[in-house]
Amino acid sequence: xxxxxxxxxxxxxxxxxxxxxxxxxxxxxxxxxxxxxxxxxxxxxxxxxxxxxxxxxxxxxxxxxxxxxxxxxxxxxxxxxxxxxxxxxxxxxxxxxxxxxxxxxxxxxxxxxxxxxxxxxxxxxxxxxxxxxxxxxxxxxxxxxxxxxxxxxxxxxxxxxxxxxxxxxxxxxxxxxxxxxxxxxxxxxxxxxxxxxxxxxxxxxxxxxxxxxxxxxxxxxxxxxxxxxxxxxxxxxxxxxxxxxxxxxxxxxxxxxxxxxxxxxxxxxxxxxxxxxxxxxxxx
Amino acid sequence: xxxxxxxxxxxxxxxxxxxxxxxxxxxxxxxxxxxxxxxxxxxxxxxxxxxxxxxxxxxxxxxxxxxxxxxxxxxxxxxxxxxxxxxxxxxxxxxxxxxxxxxxxxxxxxxxxxxxxxxxxxxxxxxxxxxxxxxxxxxxxxxxxxxxxxxxxxxxxxxxxxxxxxxxxxxxxxxxxxxxxxxxxxxxxxxxxxxxxxxxxxxxxxxxxxxxxxxxxxxxxxxxxxxxxxxxxxxxxxxxxxxxxxxxxxxxxxxxxxxxxxxxxxxxxxxxxxxxxxxxxxxxxxxxxxxxxxxxxxxxxxxxxxxxxxxxxxxxxxxxxxxxxxxxxxxxxxxxxxxxxxxxxxxxxxxxxxxxxxxxxxxxxxxxxxxxxxxxxxxxxxxxxxxxxxxxxxx
Numbered sequence: 001x002x003x004x005x006x007x008x009x010x011x012x013x014x015x016x017x018x019x020x021x022x023x024x025x026x027x028x029x030x031x032x033x034x035x036x037x038x039x040x041x042x043x044x045x046x047x048x049x050x051x052x053x054x055x056x057x058x059x060x061x062x063x064x065x066x067x068x069x070x071x072x073x074x075x076x077x078x079x080x081x082x083x084x085x086x087x088x089x090x091x092x093x094x095x096x097x098x099x100x101x102x103x104x105x106x107x108x109x110x111x112x113x114x115x116x117x118x119x120x121x122x123x124x125x126x127x128x129x130x131x132x133x134x135x136x137x138x139x140x141x142x143x144x145x146x147x148x149x150x151x152x153x154x155x156x157x158x159x160x161x162x163x164x165x166x167x168x169x170x171x172x173x174x175x176x177x178x179x180x181x182x183x184x185x186x187x188x189x190x191x192x193x194x195x196x197x198x199x200x201x202x203x204x205x206x207x208x209x210x211x212x213x214x215x216x217x218x219x220x221x222x223x224x225x226x227x228x229x230x231x232x233x234x235x236x237x238x239x240x241x242x243x244x245x246x247x248x249x250x251x252x253x254x255x256x257x258x259x260x261x262x263x264x265x266x267x268x269x270x271x272x273x274x275x276x277x278x279x280x281x282x283x284x
Numbered sequence: 285x286x287x288x289x290x291x292x293x294x295x296x297x298x299x300x301x302x303x304x305x306x307x308x309x310x311x312x313x314x315x316x317x318x319x320x321x322x323x324x325x326x327x328x329x330x331x332x333x334x335x336x337x338x339x340x341x342x343x344x345x346x347x348x349x350x351x352x353x354x355x356x357x358x359x360x361x362x363x364x365x366x367x368x369x370x371x372x373x374x375x376x377x378x379x380x381x382x383x384x385x386x387x388x389x390x391x392x393x394x395x396x397x398x399x400x401x402x403x404x405x406x407x408x409x410x411x412x413x414x415x416x417x418x419x420x421x422x423x424x425x426x427x428x429x430x431x432x433x434x435x436x437x438x439x440x441x442x443x444x445x446x447x448x449x450x451x452x453x454x455x456x457x458x459x460x461x462x463x464x465x466x467x468x469x470x471x472x473x474x475x476x477x478x479x480x481x482x483x484x485x486x487x488x489x490x491x492x493x494x495x496x497x498x499x500x501x502x503x504x505x506x507x508x509x510x511x512x513x514x515x516x517x518x519x520x521x522x523x524x525x526x527x528x529x530x531x532x533x534x535x536x537x538x539x540x541x542x543x544x545x546x547x548x549x550x551x552x553x554x555x556x557x558x559x560x561x562x563x564x565x566x567x568x569x570x571x572x573x574x575x576x577x578x579x580x581x582x583x584x585x586x587x588x589x590x591x592x593x594x595x596x597x598x599x600x601x602x603x604x605x606x607x608x609x610x611x612x613x614x615x616x617x618x619x620x621x622x623x624x625x626x627x628x629x630x631x632x633x634x635x636x637x638x639x640x641x642x643x644x645x646x647x648x649x650x651x652x653x654x655x656x657x658x659x660x661x662x663x664x665x666x667x668x669x670x671x672x673x674x675x676x677x678x679x
Contacts, residue, residue, distance in 0.1 A: 004505060004508065004509045007505045007508065008502070008505055011501040011502060011505060014501065015499070015501065114340075115336055115337040116337060116550060116553065116554070116595070117337070117522065117525050117550065117551065117553060117554025118554065119525075119529075119553065119554050119555065119556030119557075119559075120556075121556060121558055122533065122558070125558070126535075127534070127535050134534075134535060135534075136533045136534055136535065138533070139501075139533065208529065208530070208533065209526065209529075210522040210525035210526050210529070210554045211554075212337075212522065212554075214334075217497075218497030219497070221497070222497065250501070250502060253502040253503075254502040254505065254506075257490050257491075257492070257502075257503075258492045258493065258496070258498055258499075258502070258503070259464065259491070259492070259493055261502075262493060262496060
């Protein structure tokens with residue numbers, strides 16, 4: 001196969017799978033709690049800064065994973081208790097509150113690290129020969145890990161007892177509560193879990209991004225498009241949404257350019273909002 | 285730092301026309317309004333917005349120049365005080381601030397380092413009534429009355445560097461990539477001219493939206509397919525960082541050279557040591573420039589802001605030189621009230637810069653330019669070009 005075509009295909013797979021990981025946490029939280037966390041991108045950003053911090057301490061890159069999970073879990077717990085829980089079932093207020101939170105987190109990180117770009121060295125350099133095309137090893141690894149992460153979560157959600165409880169809470173919180181499912185605790189854990197997924201995405205993507213306090217903003221808009229297209233609140237929707245948004249953008253960008261890529265994505269998002277507001281896989 | 289051109293051509297035209305009139309009429313109207321005593325200088329620096337990464341270096345360098353000038357007796361014997369304003373604001377806000385500074389604070393001079401949209405708004409607000417010094421590299425073409433541009437122009441950045449790279453690296457094929465706004469387009473216009481003059485060929489040209497969360501996998505794959513000898517980069521800020529990281533991530537840094545036209549110390553730091561092989565930058569200032577004036581400038585900077593000086597970069601050094609340009613201009617013209625005298629004084633005006641002296645003609649600056657190769661996260665100057673023409677024809 002033509003190596004350039006192979007590279008383009010790998011680019012599309014890379015873009016779709018990393019997008020899915022970024023949106024994963026957002027989708028879990030929205031799908032399960034009905035909370036649109038506008039500070040999701042800031043948790044990604046904090047994850048990326050954890051990677052930078054670990055590198056600055058001369059620790060191995062993988063040490064950033066537990067650190068980011070810890071930082072974002074603690075932060076998620078506090079945010080859930082103080083900000084999200086009092087506002088459950090008030091989606092618009094939650095939207096405003098988490099938007100405010102996103103500003104606060106950006107400013108807090110800026111206060112510590114300033115606005116300067118931080119560079120995180122790629123833990124895995126070099127490239128791998130894939131059907132005659134040299135593809136960067138780290139991007140390839142990231143693609144594999146992303147796919148595994150999404151697949152693992154889907155499997156867990158479908159098969160585990162916790163997954164069943166979560167689905168029960170989503171379908172009917174009152175009934176779930178009355179049969180003894182700890183609704184409040186489950187909601188808290190779900191929110192924290194979503195934050196941890198964002199942190200993980202941040203660590204994974206840090207070596208490929210200009211790490212700076214506004215990094216999270218770059219993700220939030222596209223994440224919403226994914227949810228608009230895929231439908232809110234199902235993992236199948238998340239995967240198909242990432243596929244459509246990430247796939248269309250990178251295919252169009254590969255054959256025309258980024259401007260056409262963005263335009264196409266916007267048109268798709270508008271068409272969906274207009275003609276199919278519940279997305280491809282609406283929650284039933 | 286330049287940005288999208290404001291779509292206010294009619295206002296600009298009117299501003300230009302009124303400005304020309306005001307330049308003649310202003311002295312009589314305003315002469316009584318301004319207090320002697322202290323010399324008030326308004327500065328529009330990047331206090332907020334995407335460029336505020338450069339704010340600390342701009343503010344510090346401006347302060348250094350003002351402190352030095354005050355220690356030596358001020359401007360025309362008047363002590364300089366700085367009134368800061370935000371160059372990172374929207375054009376409309378910047379225009380309002382400029383009017384307030386001019387009418388209420390009665391500033392003697394305005395100095396700015398910000399994008400072109402903000403510059404046009406300030407020019408339209410001041411209407412030539414107050415001298416205005418503009419310092420960061422830009423696309424050229426600013427000829428409004430009583431505006432003095434100390435910035436690098438595309439002609440200065442591109443002509444010597446492309447000729448040198450074509451000759452030294454033997455580059456025959458070129459790929460141009462930039463953000464989609466006026467500065468990259470104007471810079472590439474020049475680049476194409478000098479690429480053709482050097483017998484080279486442009487094999488690809490693309491522009492990405494400014495301010496969008498751009499990714500560069502597709503662009504890098506296109507570049508990989510075209511196999512150019514040299515990539516000419518006019519991406520700015522985070523996009524410049526992101527592109528160069530992706531470029532090296534795909535291993536293209538091993539076979540393809542790059543030159544970036546807005547690459548200074550802070551951006552290079554973001555690109556990182558492992559991604560900067562074969563990357564060049566062409567500008568009028570690098571911290572590593574080895575002249576004696578620069579050593580003195582850096583020592584003064586380090587001492588003034590000890591123990592923890594902010595990072596130094598071209599966008600700061602430009603502000604330092606801009607303040608000295610203002611001093612030379614005002615002293616040569618014998619004041620700030622007569623725009624005609626100021627504009628006459630600007631011709632062949634000599635002033636001090638961070639790296640020596642420069643000469644102003646056509647209200648732009650003939651200056652020494654440098655071509656530097658990245659070595660890790662610092663710049664190694666490989667060639668200096670003396671007294672490069674700015675290519676501007678303002679009367």
